[in-house]
Amino acid sequence: MPEYADIYSLYRSRDRPTIYAFLERFMPDREETADEYEIPQYADSPSLVLHTASELLDYCCLHSEEVNGVYWQSIGGSRPEHGMVFFHADGSMVLGLSTDASDQDFVDQLCCDLGKIGEPVASYITHEDLPPPSADAFVELVQSLPVVQLGEDQNEIRSGRARRLGTLPIRL
Numbered sequence: 001m002p003e004y005a006d007i008y009s010l011y012r013s014r015d016r017p018t019i020y021a022f023l024e025r026f027m028p029d030r031e032e033t034a035d036e037y038e039i040p041q042y043a044d045s046p047s048l049v050l051h052t053a054s055e056l057l058d059y060c061c062l063h064s065e066e067v068n069g070v071y072w073q074s075i076g077g078s079r080p081e082h083g084m085v086f087f088h089a090d091g092s093m094v095l096g097l098s099t100d101a102s103d104q105d106f107v108d109q110l111c112c113d114l115g116k117i118g119e120p121v122a123s124y125i126t127h128e129d130l131p132p133p134s135a136d137a138f139v140e141l142v143q144s145l146p147v148v149q150l151g152e153d154q155n156e157i158r159s160g161r162a163r164r165l166g167t168l169p170i171r172l
Contacts (some may be wrong), residue, residue, distance in 0.1 A: 004081070005101035007111045008131040009120035010138045014061045014093045017119035019138060021087060022095045023072075026110075027083040030072040057085065064091035067133075075138045080110060092135035095120075101127055108148070108165060115168040122170045127164040142170060 011018060023030065035053065037056040038046035041108040050056050053070045060066045069086040082098035095117065097110055107125055115123040132138045147166045 002100040002102060004098045004128050005104075005107040006125070006126050006129060006131075007080075007097045007099075007107065007114055007124075008138075009095050009117065009123040010135055010142075011093050011095065011118060011120055012141070013084065013091060014064060014087060015118075016057060016061055019057055019061075019093075019095070022085075022114075022117050023083065026097055026114070027074060028070050028078055029075040029078060030083060031075055033071040033073055037070065039068070054120060060087040060093075063074065065079045065089055086131060088134050090134050090136070092121075092138075094138065095129045096131065110138070111165055112167060115165070119171070120168075122164070122172070123168050124162060124164040129162070139170065139172065 015131065032053045035051070037050040037053070039048035039050065040046065040061065050059060053072070056068060056070050060068055066087055067089050069084060072083045074081050080097040080099035084096035084098070086094040086096065088094070097114060099107060099110060101107060111123055111125050122139055124142050124145055132141050142164055145162050145164045148163050149166045
């Protein structure tokens with residue numbers, strides 16, 4: 001199994017049009033990886049059980065304090081292989097992609113493209129790691145990362161290391 005690069009973009013608020021644009025652009029042929037979604041997430045005795053990702057997206061967009069996440073996998077071997085949406089307690093959300101890390105140019109291009117969906121605050125690339133659990137922690141992490149330029153061969157930074165692209169601003 002290959003090592004995966006994870007590409008994340010932070011959004012200050014949750015909205016379905018941005019999520020739909022993300023899914024249609026990067027995961028047009030997809031399937032959910034869960035059969036049900038508990039509210040609250042991972043609860044032994046959930047107050048609500050939803051049965052589709054669409055229901056979870058609607059619920060989390062209406063309840064800005066809800067912490068939850070949803071994963072999809074691509075169908076038919078298309079890349080990126082996985083898509084994700086994470087909802088934070090502060091009302092923010094993170095859109096994420098996961099793909100084989102061996103093609104660093106493709107990974108960097110995905111980050112650049114994801115950073116143009118909606119109005120993200122910041123974007124970065126990591127390897128097999130979850131995004132920070134809040135908007136503030138996300139921005140703090142991104143500000144600490146080394147910067148690479150799209151398409152530059154900086155293998156010591158790009159290979160297996162978290163980084164951000166210099167072409168994508170941090171919008172505070």
